[in-house]
Every structure is written in structure tokens, then in C-alpha cells.
């Protein structure tokens with residue numbers, strides 16, 4: 413029988429529970445069960461999740477766990493890890509977890525030999541990342557005038573940018589002391605031109621990161637960079653020199669572009685763009701923190717993979733986060749999920765997660781091609797605390813919308829000091845508590861009323877090690893997977909981005925923007941822009 417989440421018994425129970433929730437208080441759940449906080453906390457390696465501050469009664473939690481059992485999650489998870497083509501619209505396997513797997517990890521016996529072969533291929537490909545990054549770090553990779561590399565520009569967009577950029581920022585504690593990393597993604601010329609102005613072409617290496625090697629923005633930024641090498645150094649076709657490496661799943665396209673074969677660091681087609689930081693796309697991470705630490709990051713992600721595959725649903729971190737998201741999104745009318753890291757090095761985490769979550773689960777077609785009649789991916793947004801407290805927290809405390817929050821923090825921080833870290837964490841704990849507890853208004857001062865009952869998760873990383881960072885990213889990858897599986901959608905394609913790309917090409921092909929099949933507003937705007945030139 414065709415699976416539909418809305419047709420399950422658990423879904424119906426949850427609808428009833430949602431009616432009850434309007435009169436429930438999270439704080440009452442704590443009075444009813446003094447062990448709630450420990451009952452609703454889980455550990456995976458050095459990640460600790462407390463999900464007790466949610467508007468989830470015991471009955472609701474049971475129903476959410478039943479939803480997992482009544483969904484095809486178990487089969488989907490096995491299918492993903494064993495390499496079945498679960499990305500059906502692109503007829504591809506989804507195997508980013510293989511990038512951090514070890515021989516023997518495969519849990520589906522039938523696929524074990526194939527899996528071990530895959531792991532060997534990955535090890536070979538990552539070995540190239542190790543060799544190239546080490547040469548660059550040690551100064552033995554030289555530019556066309558014989559000088560060592562001091563600056564690396566990663567040119568890529570989406571998954572070929574966000575993951576490496578986030579990791580380099582998050583793990584800056586371990587950064588190479590003299591090699592600077594730059595990330596260029598936007599086709600906005602001001603970004604690349606102002607970056608190039610600051611750099612010395614003799615000591616600059618470009619990591620051209622693109623799974624397909626066809627992306628408009630990336631190729632235009634690369635062209636501008638090649639022109640810069642030519643103008644500054646007289647170096648024609650710089651892409652054929654030691655100033656360029658290609659990070660791609662298409663050796664063919666990279667070769668056609670002119671990148672020398674031995675400077676192409678390949679990864680497999682079965683790695684989705686937004687899951688590719690673990691592959692050669694992560695070269696800039698390895699350059700920044702060294703390959704040993706890169707491997708630690710992979711080990712952390714692997715730990716989360718194993719946890720995800722083996723922990724029971726009620727102790728399974730990705731499953732728990734996914735279920736809570738579904739509860740608020742599908743039953744309590746929330747439209748968004750805020751992610752607030754109390755750590756400035758994780759500033760880019762919300763924008764990374766936006767691609768991961770919204771490109772994966774921003775879908776409205778079921779796996780068998782029907783239009784969904786329930787909500788899917790929420791709008792993910794966020795900013796670091798305490799900065800957010802002085803910006804949008806007002807709405808979280810007193811606004812009319814339900815916006816569940818994931819608070820993320822480091823229990824210990826090697827880059828901060830005791831005083832700062834105590835104040836930072838104190839703020840986070842206070843905010844989560846204030847959102848839940850609220851406060852009555854003094855008589856006649858309704859504007860000082862805090863309704864409370866606002867839900868949040870608190871995720872603590874023991875410290876921001878490469879390993880814990882890897883586990884954190886893998887946690888959200890699997891959360892997204894669980895939600896997609898319960899919602900019965902394909903989390904691994906991204907057809908929604910194609911129409912805009914096509915129309916941009918159409919518009920660009922037409923100099924004055926007056927192409928007949930553009931809408932009147934777009935034509936008028938094109939004409940206005942033209943008149944300003």
C-alpha cells in the first residue's frame with residue numbers, strides 16, 4: 413500500500429494531541445516528571461542534546477515515535493547506506509556517508525563487498541587531497557614564478573562553497589598560521605575584484621570547486637581570475653598552470669576547461685553538492701587545518717552515522733530533532749526553525765543549514781509523483797547569540813509567531829577565556845529558560861508580559877574540535893534525511909533551482925531585456941536598468 417504520512421494512525425493521534433497542546437504548558441511537564449530533563453537528553457560522542465524544553469507531552473512523544481515506526485524510515489535509511497539509487501529523479505545513489513566510512517562499516521551484508529570497494533575508492537581520492545594540501549601547507553607547491561602559496565581562493569557556490577567556508581571558519585583555532593583562505597561564490601563582480609586587489613598573483617592558488625564544472629557564477633569568477641593572472645603576471649591560460657586546481661565530479665569537464673589532469677581532485681557522482689564538504693571539495697579545509705584534522709572531522713561525522721544507524725529512535729539524535737521539527741511544522745503551525753549558535757565561529761552555520769535543509773526538503777512532490785497535501789521543509793534561519801538577542805529575540809519572546817529554536821553552544825571554548833565564556837553561556841541558558849518560563853506582567857503593564865511556553869532544543873558540544881564539528885554537520889544531514897523520509901519526498905534533487913537559471917540565461921541572451929516571453933514587470937525593470945547605464 414502506498415505510504416502517506418497523513419494516512420498513518422500516528423498522524424491522526426498527533427492531530428488530537430495538537431488540539432490538547434494549545435492548553436498545555438512546558439513547565440507543567442517538568443512538575444509532572446521531575447526526571448524530564450534527563451529523560452529527554454541524549455548523548456552522541458561529545459554532543460549532548462537536551463530536548464526537554466519542548467511543548468511535547470509524554471503522549472505526544474509516544475505518538476511521534478510511532479510515526480517513525482509507521483513510516484518507511486528504516487528501509488530508506490538502509491537503502492541510503494547500502495547505495496541504492498534513492499535519488500530517483502536523478503537516478504543516483506546518495507552516499508556522502510561513504511566519504512567518512514571505514515572498511516567493514518556497511519550494515520547491509522548483501523552490499524558489503526561493494527561498500528568496501530567504495531570506501532577504498534574514497535580513500536584513494538582523499539589521499540590526493542592529503543598530498544595536495546600537504547604540499548601547499550609545506551610550501552613545496554609553487555606558483556609560476558617559483559614562489560610558495562600564501563593565499564588560496566576557493567571559487568565555488570552552494571555546496572561547493574558553504575561547507576568549506578563554514579568549516580574553515582568554525583575550525584579557525586587550528587588554521588595554518590600563514591596561508592589565508594578566501595571564498596568567492598557570488599557572481600557579483602565587486603566580491604572577486606576586491607579580493608583580487610588584495611592578493612599577489614605569484615603566491616595565489618585558485619581551487620575551482622564545482623561538482624559539474626558548468627556553473628555560471630563559478631565559471632565567470634574563474635574567468636575574471638584568469639584575466640587577473642594574465643594582466644598581472646603575463647600568464648596566459650592560467651587554468652593550465654600550477655595556480656589552479658579543479659575539485660569536481662566531472663574530470664572530463666575540468667580537463668576540457670584546461671585544468672591539468674594531475675591537478676584535478678575528483679569525487680564521485682553519488683556525492684550530492686550540499687553534502688560534498690567531506691570530499692575533495694573540502695580541499696580548502698585540509699589546507700587550512702591540515703589533513704589529520706580533516707580526518708578527525710570525518711571521524712566525527714562517522715560517529716554520528718553509526719549512531720544514526722544503530723540508536724533506537726527515542727535515543728537517536730537526528731531522529732529526535734526531525735520529529736520535533738515535524739511536530740511544530742505539521743501540527744502546531746510553525747513555519748520556521750531558528751538555529752542560534754552561541755559561538756561566533758559558527759556564524760555561517762545557519763546559512764550552511766539553509767542550503768542543506770531547504771534545498772533538500774523544500775519539495776511538494778511525493779516519491780511517487782503526487783502533490784503533497786501537508787507541509788514539508790520549514791524555513792530555516794538564524795544568527796549567532798548574543799547578537800540575535802539584540803535584534804530579533806524581541807519577536808521570539810513577545811511576537812505572535814511560533815518559532816522553535818535550536819540553541820547550539822560549546823561547553824568549553826579553547827579560543828575564549830573563562831569570563832567571556834561564562835557570560836556567553838549564561839546568556840544562552842537564560843534565553844532558553846525565559847522563552848519557556850515567561851513572566852506575568854505587573855498590573856497595568858501588559859507590554860511587560862512574557863507568555864513563555866516557547867520551545868527550544870539545546871545542543872552542547874563539549875568543545876569545537878574538528879571531530880565534534882563533523883558530528884554536528886552530520887547530525888543535521890541525517891535530521892533532514894529523516895524528515896524527507898517521513899514526508900515521503902526526495903531530499904536529494906533540486907529541480908526548483910533550474911527554472912530561474914534557464915530564465916537568467918534567456919534574459920542574458922537578450923541585450924535590452926525585451927524578449928517576448930518575459931513578463932511585463934521584468935521587461936520594465938530591464939528597460940529601467942538599461943536607461944541607467
Ligand code: F6P
Nearest residue numbers: 569570571572622623624627685
Ligand atoms: O544551485 C543548485 C546547485 O546545483 C547546488 O545544489 C550546488 O551545490 C550548486 O548548484 C553548485 O553546483 P556545482 O558544484 O556543480 O558548481
